[in-house]
Amino acid sequence: MEQSQLPSEAKGNIPPDSAFAQEIERLYRISVYGRWLVVILLWLTVGTLSLWYLRSQISLLFSYFTWAAVRYSVIYNRFPAVGLAFCMGMTIAVLVWQSRSILGGRPQREQQRLAQQVLQIRKQGPSHPLWKLVRQNQS
Secondary structure, eight states: OOTTSOOTTTTTOOOSSHHHHHHHHHHHHHHHHHHHHHHHHHIIIIIHHHHHHTHHHHHHHHHSOOHHHHHHHHHHOHHHHHHHHHHHHHHHHHHHHHHHHHHHOOOHHHHHHHHHHHHHHHHHGGGSTTHHHHSSSOO
16 A cells, blocks of 8 residues: 555545545544543553652652662562653653654654544544544534
């Protein structure tokens, strides 16, 4: 499949108007907000609990920072360390994904995926959960 073409299910079904492009942009914006919402919820749940369990080690690190203390904190508190690493990893992943889209434009594959999703939303109609968000001012 060429990158400049849409997948076979989407070919021929794409309207030439700018409404479709606006719907793709709205769906992209919804996905950006959704990813950041997941990151915020992770930090509010997993990140907060991890920091709470590491509070004594963090106070020790503020007093006497050594790499041995960091290693001790990670080795003997694995679940909170993994929780913090997961939160940081998700945050960095969303930052890199959004930065790539801002600086280099959206990849063709992602643009095709968004177009397919918009077509699926149009096909399903008002029963789709994203119908009102994607098709805001259209009938």
